Amino acid sequence: MVDIKTFFSKGLRGLSVLTIAVALGLTAFAGTADAQRNKDQPRSSKTISVKNQKPIIEIQEMLEAERTNEALAALGRMGSIAEMPKYDQAVINQLYAQAYIEQEKYEEGVRYLERVISVGQNEMPPEQLSQMRFNIGQLYIAIGADKDGAAAQTFFKKGIDTLEAWFAQNANARPDAYATLAQAYLAVQPPNYNKAISWVERAIAKAQELGEQPKEGWYRNLSGLYLEVNQPAKALPIMELLVKSYPKRDYWMQLAYVYGEMNREKDQFAALEAAHRQGLLIKGNEQVYLAQLYIQNEIPMRAAEIIEKGMESGVIEKKGDNYRLLADAYYTAKELDSAIKWYNVAGETAKGAQPFFFLGQIFMQKEEWERAAAAFESAINKNARAAQKDKIRMIGNAHYNLGIAYFYQSQCNKAKTAFTRATEFESQRAGARQWIQRINAGSCGV
16 A cells, blocks of 8 residues: 655655745746756746745744644635635745645645645746646645555546646656656556556666666566566566566566576576575475476585485475475485485375385495395385375386395295386386296296
């Protein structure tokens, strides 16, 4: 929800001070780049009538002190505004607007600002009227943000229309003005992303034209908008700029996401690696994903370090899948003893039987047939108890390998039973039958 009072009352209070300053012949307000450059040009010579100068200054002081009820009472005591000089009417209406906005009666405030425009057309400095029109547009948008449904959309549209008309008369507006209209186009339903993109781009371009630094938020919003309209290639250079100029966690994560969307896996890996070095990967799933990338990029020991450190700190959850990934990292690094340790832990905690299967394969490589058989038996038994979604596809391989493990222990009957089960799986059938023939021929264990 927009805090309209905070957002607008200070600006209107300052504008009221300047209004009175102009009325008393002091320095006037400059609202656009052109107005700033043309500050030496002649201004309105209008002044508040002598009769009203003292009460208006007193009312302004009340508003400065946030005594709005007193200010409104004093304004009421001034009598009929319509009978006063036009310039006095404009100033008094502006004070009413400020008072109502201080009291969070924003729609009343807008109505009085519109009266300022109406009666002050030929009375007030053009740049001051221009600034009021812009403030009215802003205020419409803020009121819309504080409402729901059709009412909100009505105010958003009025705000957009007001600002569009303002821009038609102010080609050299300040960069923030462009960004304001971009926000308005995001507030409407459905959001007009393309219009918002156009106005943010113009805000950035205008700032650069003036030799100013575009705001961080403009770059952030523009990159997000490009992603919203499925243009990651346009978002990418902005994200790269953001991580260079404002190396925040969110920007690094978004940059990695954009690289992934563009199938630039190496760059995605580099971005996440850089973020991790800066301590910005604070979620377990982020560190696990980086560990997976280290394994894919053939740096398995770094993956193992990340997972173990993450588990020790409590960032990475101690569960079957993560234990298995740790074991995979050690296995890929050919650190078989460590792999065995973690496949055992994973086998006990994982939902599926894969860790025990991989453990059995390691023992087969080491020709530790008894331990291999125990691992494959565990895999088969766990797979039988697992939910359908957790069952492994290579269970036929497990029966086949179990047969081999028993064969080389000269446990011929167990080997034959395992190979017979393996023949139930087409991918293992031919090989299993050959092993059965060897057993029948009396060559078991040879």
